[in-house]
Amino acid sequence: MKKNIVIVGVFSNEWSTNVFMANAFENIGFNVFRFDFRAFPKHEIPKMLIDFINSINDVFLIVFCKVDSVPIKTLKDLTGIIPTWYWFMDPMTVANTINAAERARACTYASSTSYKVTEYFKNFNKNSYRIIEGVDTTLYRNLGLKKEYDVLFVGTPDQKRLNYLLNVPYNVKIFGNYWPQCKHETNPPIYNEDLVLAINKSKIILNFTRPDSYSDRVTQILACGGFVLTEYADDLFMDFGDSLTYFTNVNELNQAIGYFLKAPTIRSNYIRKYYRKNLKPLIQTWEKTCDEIIQRVKENDEPI
Template identity: 30%
Template sequence: MKIYHTKNNIKILNLRNTTNNLNSNFKTLIISNNSKNAWSNAINSLKAIKFKKSKIIYPSNKKKLDFSIFTKILLKFKIFYDQFNINKKIIDELNYNNFQKIIIIQPFNIYGSTLKKIKKEHKGIEIIALFIDPLLHQNYFTFNLIFSLRYFDKIIYRQPFNEKYLNILNKNFKIRCFPGVTKIKKKLGKKKYLYDVTFIGTYEKERFELLEYLSQNDIKVTVFGNGWQNIKSNKNLIIKGKAIYGAKFYKTIFSSKINMGFLRKDNQDVYNSKTVEILAAGGFMLSEYSPYIKKIFKNNKELVFFNHNKLELLKTVKYFLNNSKLREKIKNNGFKKVNEGLFNYSSQLLKIINFKT
């Protein structure tokens, strides 16, 4: 069965029913882009796959990556210095153990010389890049990619930003996939709501202005996430001031009457992980409009779209706060859609990993 369809010469993963069989016969080395104790949907999804043999290499065992001043300066010039010696760790691991596949998450810090050496000394090994962020966007692109992308046998990515230029840097298999989730609630139980309107995510000016407008019009808004430390809470705008992940994230979504699904303007996102995660957690979602999301989820049936007209957004929020029956119906429909099995990220990745090019 073909796992993808093609549009404008771009391969796009088919959203077909996934399977609970997550077995893989491949010995796989996984390279994380984050510290061992940080939350990572990609790592958790790969952990759920039962590889014949697997090992994960982390840059650090701390709670978060602590980049040096030198590394930060080089990043300003779009050069990613390998502060944590990931390239050496990969080579050393391959010298001691045999692997059939290497999966590198967000490989902005991987050198082309490292991948060239692997190709030369370990014949038949397949090297896979897994990008969460738009790799050709100025916020993420590093000059390392100019020299490394050509060596990847497969490139998995999410955002369509500048994807037509990928063929210049890589002639091999590339595929775009819709965001998925690792954890999906099996049933929606009854829950006492703790929050009226909730947003979980990073500060952006446009997001703040909309949320502030809602709060100024007697809507109680609660915000979790990074970058909000300079915003003061008030009676209707409660800034929790830290990011939440895992069980706490899902519990908060389920405890909120309305969950805001913003897209990052700075990244020119057309969807993100929360597009699926909010619905998977059993949350009602007001999603920023995107034609890419509209192709997957039905407006006013599985979620509700909004634009950046403040007055229209306020009317929509008030309407759904006052119409719990319709809100619950849409929430349940969205939850059922996600539970059809289309969005299991582990299954999505496994299909691509196992695919013979």
């Protein structure tokens, strides 16, 4: 008989990472029950969630994904009867804003994609682990397409990204909301298959990091066999080392873009050889991520 897991997260957007997590738990043999906490007014969430869980027999684990609008008391109440996991994937600034540490404390287990946030969580919950987001390699894959774009960036603007991109003299194709008119071509946001196509059509894909972590965009690009040029972050270097090409300022970014655009053979050799040997083994699928959660629970003798 399959074991039951409840995931409390966001499921209204097909590109939500919670969707991929739920699918992966099913792929490794679990029944998954999805509760979209953003589908309800905040004051109704506690009752709706508890009623939802009570309608399911033998719930072995509840995974709370960030859940900034679920009251901490609700997490504590459910932890008292069912093992719970607090899954957090944002930097320390967001952790402080939503009081994530108290949410981590309220659950049986906690994890973060950031080394810094994980160490912070350990002050509140000894069962805190650093686990990164996975990637769906059935979606994010190498299509072998002709390269049409010199440089690609997908994301919304902030001051740092504006400072970088407005000073890049090369053609950058941008996808994302709220970009001002500028010398680069800007387009509406793209997700899933459209994002995969754009990555596959690009010679260089830019990535900007968070203050103390990085997003799953890096592994999405790598899973597509794309050439990622990324802002440096300690977490990235600890996970990928010299396997990635980093920049720390505009001059380094422009030098790297110029070099790799003029050296297609070096870029393609890197993707064909270096990527397959060094990077592909480092790509974590969502199934690996979910299995790591289960193994951590088993280590602590919870009944899963």
